[in-house]
Amino acid sequence: MFKSVVLPVALLGVAASAGADEGQWQPHQLPQLKSELRRIGITIPAERLADLSKHPMNAIVATPGCSASFVSPDGLVVTNHHCGYGAIQRNSTPEHNYIANGFLAKTRADELPGGPNTVVYVTEKVENVTDRVLKGLAPGLSGKDRHEQVEARIKALIAECESDKAYRCSVPAFNRGGEYYRIRQLLIRDVRLVYAPANSVGDFGGDIDNYEFPRHVGDFSFLRAYVGKDGRPADPSPDNVPYQSKHFLVVSAEGLKAGDPILLAGYPGRTSRYRLPAEIRFARDVDYPAKVASITADLSVIAAATMGNPDYTVRYASVAKSLNNVLKKTRGLLDGFARKDIAAIKDAQDTGFRTWYRQHGTGPKNLLADLDAAIAADMATAQQETAWMEATHSDLLKSARTLYRLALEHQKPDAQREAGYQERDVSFIKARLTRLEQSFVSSVDQARWRAALVRYARSDAKARPYGLDALLPAQNALAPLYKNTELGDTTRRLGWIGRDADAFRKSNDPFIQLAVHLHDVGMALEERRKEVDGNLERVVPLYMDAVVAWKKSQGKPVYPDANGTLRVTYGAV
Structure with missing residues (x-):
């Protein structure tokens, strides 16, 4: 029963x-x-x-x-x-x-x-839209162009699904870009x-x-x-x-x-069941240790900056809870790597797959080389993204960057705006900016950012986004930014929604100014990510098709990674 x-x-x-x-x-x-x-x-x-x-x-x-x-x-x-x-x-x-x-x-x-x-x-509804996302894509597109064409198709599918505003729709990728399903959810x-x-x-x-x-x-x-x-x-x-x-x-x-x-x-x-050995080693040796070090330091700063003040402690309780949750999980993953040589297990699986593919695979002959190159580019870009997140680790700066990007995207027709900045997203942006009212203290944010800038300065210079160093404020020069900004006030922060990009460029608010100055560096990193993702989206589905065939030859079913x-x-x- x-x-x-x-x-x-x-x-x-x-x-x-x-x-x-x-x-x-x-x-x-x-x-x-x-x-x-x-x-x-x-x-x-x-x-x-x-x-x-x-x-x-x-x-x-x-x-x-x-x-x-x-x-x-x-x-x-x-x-x-x-x-x-x-x-x-x-x-x-x-x-x-x-x-x-x-x-x-x-x-x-x-x-x-x-x-x-x-x-x-x-x-309420899940439907396979793989053909509508992938069919007819030109084979010779650059990674960036391919990614943007896929995104345009996804946005059209979402707009079609959200004709009834009671619903929120999404089109996530499965099998690392091999399949796409449109999901309709009552919101x-x-x-x-x-x-x-x-x-x-x-x-x-x-x-x-x-x-x-x-x-x-x-x-x-x-x-x-x-x-x-x-x-x-x-x-x-x-x-x-x-x-x-x-x-x-x-x-x-x-x-x-x-x-x-x-x-x-x-x-x-x-x-990450279908990650390659190189990705497993990157997680074990680079990504997870960096995440543990960063979160541990951030939590220490929050604890020191809120100590003795019950109001501050309450405001940052949810932030600390979330960080501790990620920290415990990541430490657990590292402990798992220490207990069992997952990379060696992956090596054996990967060797078996590659041997099978060379003998029985029906995909491109250069698939494995293209796959390795795409994964290497992904890992290098991920390191730059980590450095960027450390360098911009301020809730007020994140708010300013979001507001400026929203103004820039608003100049385009809605269908051409970047996902996350369309009309369907404005209410969620307002919610995030409003939510800050209950989880922000200027002195705590400043202390967290100062410590993050110290961590950034100690990072490998080769792993930082080009041109970022020259635009960042000095670690000991943050106080004037917080003293002279209006973004700490919720009403004024929300008041920037709807202003045109020129108003941001003319603003004297130090966080708005910094957001404007950082924009080109951030966009260059975003463009690189699109190029990398486009190449991954082209080659990884072919790899997953081959993995499915390999598994089936052994009588093993395959399910997609959680997403x-x-x-x-x-x-x-």
Whole structure:
């Protein structure tokens, strides 16, 4: 008997004793696995599991960066504690510290606004649009031109899908650019905080226990989705009503026993199962150590700059929580590399694949050489991007750069604007700029940026974007920028939306001036990334096609790496 469907993020204690078969399958792939699902005791028909309009898949939803699920007919949503942390922090003050003490809305009138970044996505439709993205691309295009043509097609597909403004659509790549699926999600914009445990419960064991199993922790929070009286998504309003979820999950009161089937569904971030040995070594030796060093230093600065000030501590609680989460995960990955020689395992797999390809592969003869060159360019560009992020590690500078880029893109027809700066994105930009009000202190931002500039100055000069050094302020000369800017004020910050590019060039605001001066360097790096991505998008899908053929020759099925989209796996307790 199949007892329950649970989210991977909310599985908690079950995860310690549940064994999952390998795979992060797209729902439409499940009918191919029906005999295996039946074998372990999952009685829900595979065809129903592939139908996003039916139970249980219609109950599986997402919040930004997290998995969640409906657990009542009235829009009640359960997700992880850290996934509700932004809403918890937004409503906390030193006097009403819901982070430390928890929160419970005893009535719906007591529920608190989640804030502009707290939304719920309900996936309603997924369709294969690979041909519409890739068919007819000229073979001789440069990487940049190819990437931009693909992006133009994706933007057209999204615009077509979003003719109904209740929906947010996306066209992510699967199999590293070999397939594209258009995903239509209902976007619920009024989401309220219902319950959060005290931090001593929701974060019991702290980051030492994070990502460790078995783990004893109350890692959950409850939100509620609201819509207009017509049942359609609406901006936050006291007149809104709870969303009537068509389907929701029910916790089994029977509990679980050894051998019970488990189906896991959610929105996992990213996996790297098909990375090449060179990419694994780059992660192990360069990328992950740099990330650990940077985040560790940043957290130390935040702790020192907020010490003794309860208001500052509350403002940066969500930032610190997010950084600690990434830090623990990255350290865990490095520990995994230390315990097991993943690169050597990848070497053996790669050697086997290359031998097979030379004998049986039907793709281009120069595929392997082109692949290695594209990966090398990707890694070199990634190092420059890391240096750029350190050099510009200021929330006010990021805001200024976003505002200036928005003004520049606004000069173009909407379809020609860069993704992320179209009309469909303006409300999200406003939300980010508004959210800063609850998570920013000038002195803390300045301390973080100063420390980041020190780290940048110590980095390999060859790995820095060309021309950037000459444009950056001195580490000891940041105070005047913060003293003379108006961007720390939310109303004035938002007031820059809609101004033309010339107003930015004439501005005396030091952060606006710096954003203008940095723009060309940033664009050069962005253009390089497009060239690299275009070449990857051309060669890696051919590689993945060959990998699929190689796996099939061994009788092994293939699923795409996780990319933040809805996935399913299964196993038994």
